Amino acid sequence: MFIALLAHLTIVSAYGPLDYNSIKERFSELESRCEFIKVTSAQKKYGIAYPDHCDGCEHMIVTIGSSLNPSTPQVYFSGCLHGDERVGPVVLTELATYICDNYDEDEWIKRIVDTRTIIMTPMTNAVGYYRNQREEMHNKNSDDPNRDFPFDNPYSCFSTLAAKTIQKIYEEYLIIAGITFHGGESSLTYPWGAYNHYKNGKSTEAPDDAAFKSISKALLKYSEANLKVGTMSDVVYPVNGGLEDWAYAGGWDNQKSPCFSQNFSNPEGLRQAFFLVEAHDNKSPKSSLYGNVEEVKTGGGGLIPQYIRMTLSLTDIAKPYITHKVTRIPAGVLIEWELWGCIDVVYTQIYYTVTVSSNEWETWNSTQKFTGGCKWGNFTQFSQIFKTDEFYFVIIAKVDDWTQQITPDPNISPQTHMVRMRNSQNYKVKNSMFEIVGDDKIVTQIHKVTDVPMRQLRALLPQGEFIIKIFPGYIDIISQESDLNVSNYGDYRYTDQTESLMKILCNIKGPVKIGKYKNCNDPYVLAGKLIMTSDGKSSAIIEAEPSAEMLTSAICQNKDIVITINKENDKTFYVSVYSDYNWVQIKNGDNSINVTLEQGKGNKFWKFGNNLIIGATIKYKSEKNMGSCVVGIAENTKFSHSYTKIELPKWALAVLIFAKVLAVLIIIAAKLRRKKGVILTERKYEELDLV
Ligand SMILES: [Zn+2]
Structure with missing residues (x-):
C-alpha cells in the first residue's frame, strides 16, 4: 500500500489515446470507486437496439453528480459523433477520472459534483469509435449521426443508434449547456450551423449570440486552448440535421423536419447553450499532444488538460452562485464574497439589518452597488466592512446581461435557458422530471453575524x-x-x-x-x-x-x-x-x-x-x-465520502508521515510552478495545518 502511495506521488500521469474497451473498463473502475459516478447504457436504460458490427458494444451513458434533484443544473457532453475523431472520448473519460480523483481534495470539484449533474456519452457513436470509422455502420449501410437530427432536415430522424441515444437523454433531462466534441480542425463554435440560417455564404446572428460569444471567450481563457472561434457555419461549415442547432433551437425554431413532433416529447429541453469543439486539426493526434494530469491544475499543457478545464468551467457556468466568508477583524466584521458560475457582474451589493422582523430583505439597508467580474470573467473579490457586531445580511447580484443582440435571426429575444434564467424574474421551465429555475438576480440565504x-x-x-x-x-x-x-x-x-x-x-x-x-x-x-x-x-x-x-x-x-x-x-x-x-x-x-x-x-x-x-x-x-x-x-469537510479505518503499526505510521511530507513538498513545488490565474481551488477558510 505504501509503495503504491509513493508511486502515485512520484509518477507524472501522461494522457494518451484510449480505445473502446479501455474506456469501458475505466468507467467501470470509476463507478466502483466514486459513488457519484453512475454508468449505464442506452440499451439498458432506454431499451434501444444493440448494434451490429461491434462486438458487444453499448452506447454508454454516464452521469456524475451527488445531488440529482429536480432543479439540479444539468450539462451534457458528447465524446464523439464521428468515430474516427479520437480526442473527445478521451477528454470525457479523463474528466470523469479527474473528478473522481480530486473530489476529496479540491473544494471546487466537490462543489461541481455536489451541486450539478454532468451527463455524458463518452463514445456517443459507439460503433464508429469501436471501429475507428466516422459513420455508424448498420447492416450494410453507414450513416452520419451528425446529419440525423430533426432540424432543417426533411430526410433523416434519429435513425442512427447514436442519435437515438441523444434523443432519449434529451427527452429525460433538462440540460442547460453542452459541448459536442469532434476533430479535424481546431475550433470552438456555436449556432447557427444550419442552412436555414445561412445567407450570402454566412451564418446569420442567433438570438443568443451575445451569450455564445461571451461564454466562448470564457471557455477559451480558462482552457487556454488555441482555437478559432465563431459560428459553426462560418468557421466549420453549415449542415442539415446537426445535433448542435437542434439542441439549441429544436424547441422553438422552424425545424423543417416532418418527423420532429412524432419523435420528440420534450421540446422545452431544446434551448441549450451548445458548443461544437473541433479538438485538433488531426482527428487522431499523436500521443505526445495529449498532455498529463498535472497540467489540469498548472494551466497550459496538452489537449486533454485544456478540454478538461473547458468542460469543468462550462459546468460551473451552467448556474451562477455566490460564495462568501465572514471574518471578525479589529475594524469590525469583514464580509468578502465572489461570484461564480458566471462571467460579468452587472452589480452586487449587501442588504443588512440589525433586527430582523421579516425575511423581506428588500426593506433592509443596503451597501453601494459594486461592479466587476465573476470567476470566469475579470474575476473580482468583493468586500465590505461592517462596524456592527451583530446583524443579518443577504448578498445579491445580477450577472451576465446577454439580452441585447445586433440583428438576431429570427428577430426575437434570447431563447436559451442560460440567458433566460439570468434575466427573467422567477424563470421556471419543467418537464416530467426536472425543472430549470432562475431569476433576474441571485440572492443568498439570510445569514447572521454574531459576536463571539x-x-x-x-x-x-x-x-x-x-x-x-x-x-x-x-x-x-x-x-x-x-x-x-x-x-x-x-x-x-x-x-x-x-x-x-x-x-x-x-x-x-x-x-x-x-x-x-x-x-x-x-x-x-x-x-x-x-x-x-x-x-x-x-x-x-x-x-x-x-x-x-x-x-x-x-x-x-x-x-x-x-x-x-x-x-x-x-x-x-x-x-x-x-x-x-x-x-x-x-x-x-x-x-x-x-x-x-x-x-x-x-x-x-x-x-x-x-x-x-x-x-x-x-x-x-x-x-x-x-x-x-x-x-x-462548516462546509469543506470530508465526510460525504466513506473511508476505511486504518489501524497502523508505529513503523507504518512513520512511513505514512514520510509519504505525507513528501506529498506536501510536491504540492508546494507544484504551487510554485503554478501559473497565475489558473488556480482551480479557492479556499474559503483559513485552514489549520494538520500533517
Ligand atoms: Zn466530426
Whole structure:
C-alpha cells in the first residue's frame, strides 16, 4: 500500500489515446470507486437496439453528480459523433477520472459534483469509435449521426443508434449547456450551423449570440486552448440535421423536419447553450499532444488538460452562485464574497439589518452597488466592512446581461435557458422530471453575524454526556440523564428562537429535537449559528456556516463523528474528534489553536475568526468540571465520502508521515510552478495545518 502511495506521488500521469474497451473498463473502475459516478447504457436504460458490427458494444451513458434533484443544473457532453475523431472520448473519460480523483481534495470539484449533474456519452457513436470509422455502420449501410437530427432536415430522424441515444437523454433531462466534441480542425463554435440560417455564404446572428460569444471567450481563457472561434457555419461549415442547432433551437425554431413532433416529447429541453469543439486539426493526434494530469491544475499543457478545464468551467457556468466568508477583524466584521458560475457582474451589493422582523430583505439597508467580474470573467473579490457586531445580511447580484443582440435571426429575444434564467424574474421551465429555475438576480440565504469573542467561550458543560445529532429534518440533543423532548422548535437559524431553547438544553435534559430543516437537497439546510446559554455563566456554540450543501449529503448518509471536550486548565482545553475513519485532537489556548494529529487520517478544521469550525454529526461529550468549547459545522469537510479505518503499526505510521511530507513538498513545488490565474481551488477558510 505504501509503495503504491509513493508511486502515485512520484509518477507524472501522461494522457494518451484510449480505445473502446479501455474506456469501458475505466468507467467501470470509476463507478466502483466514486459513488457519484453512475454508468449505464442506452440499451439498458432506454431499451434501444444493440448494434451490429461491434462486438458487444453499448452506447454508454454516464452521469456524475451527488445531488440529482429536480432543479439540479444539468450539462451534457458528447465524446464523439464521428468515430474516427479520437480526442473527445478521451477528454470525457479523463474528466470523469479527474473528478473522481480530486473530489476529496479540491473544494471546487466537490462543489461541481455536489451541486450539478454532468451527463455524458463518452463514445456517443459507439460503433464508429469501436471501429475507428466516422459513420455508424448498420447492416450494410453507414450513416452520419451528425446529419440525423430533426432540424432543417426533411430526410433523416434519429435513425442512427447514436442519435437515438441523444434523443432519449434529451427527452429525460433538462440540460442547460453542452459541448459536442469532434476533430479535424481546431475550433470552438456555436449556432447557427444550419442552412436555414445561412445567407450570402454566412451564418446569420442567433438570438443568443451575445451569450455564445461571451461564454466562448470564457471557455477559451480558462482552457487556454488555441482555437478559432465563431459560428459553426462560418468557421466549420453549415449542415442539415446537426445535433448542435437542434439542441439549441429544436424547441422553438422552424425545424423543417416532418418527423420532429412524432419523435420528440420534450421540446422545452431544446434551448441549450451548445458548443461544437473541433479538438485538433488531426482527428487522431499523436500521443505526445495529449498532455498529463498535472497540467489540469498548472494551466497550459496538452489537449486533454485544456478540454478538461473547458468542460469543468462550462459546468460551473451552467448556474451562477455566490460564495462568501465572514471574518471578525479589529475594524469590525469583514464580509468578502465572489461570484461564480458566471462571467460579468452587472452589480452586487449587501442588504443588512440589525433586527430582523421579516425575511423581506428588500426593506433592509443596503451597501453601494459594486461592479466587476465573476470567476470566469475579470474575476473580482468583493468586500465590505461592517462596524456592527451583530446583524443579518443577504448578498445579491445580477450577472451576465446577454439580452441585447445586433440583428438576431429570427428577430426575437434570447431563447436559451442560460440567458433566460439570468434575466427573467422567477424563470421556471419543467418537464416530467426536472425543472430549470432562475431569476433576474441571485440572492443568498439570510445569514447572521454574531459576536463571539473567545473570552466568551468559557462554558460549563453539564456533567455527564450529551450527544448532538444533526439530521436533515431536525437536531437531536440527547442526554443519558434526562428525556426532555422539544420538537418542531422552528427554524434553528434564528438565534433568538433557539437561545431560550438552549437555556433549557444546557441544564441538560434530552433528547431534544430542534430546528426544522427543509430536505437533504436544500443547500442552506445548515446555514446559521446557534448560541447555547445555560445559566448565564456557560455557553457553547454550534456554528453552522452557510452553504453547507456538502455537509448535508453527509448527514443524509448518517456519518457520525464524536467530539470530546476536556479542560486542561483555565486557558486551555482540548477537543478530541473521533469517527469511524479518523481520530484527532485539537488543543486550544486563548487565541491560538494548535492541532495535533494523533492517528490515522486527519479531519478538516478551519479557523474562522477566533472560532474553530469542525464539520460533523456531533457526539458531544464532557467530563466533570469541563471548560468551555466551541465546535461547529462548516462546509469543506470530508465526510460525504466513506473511508476505511486504518489501524497502523508505529513503523507504518512513520512511513505514512514520510509519504505525507513528501506529498506536501510536491504540492508546494507544484504551487510554485503554478501559473497565475489558473488556480482551480479557492479556499474559503483559513485552514489549520494538520500533517
Ligand atoms: Zn466530426
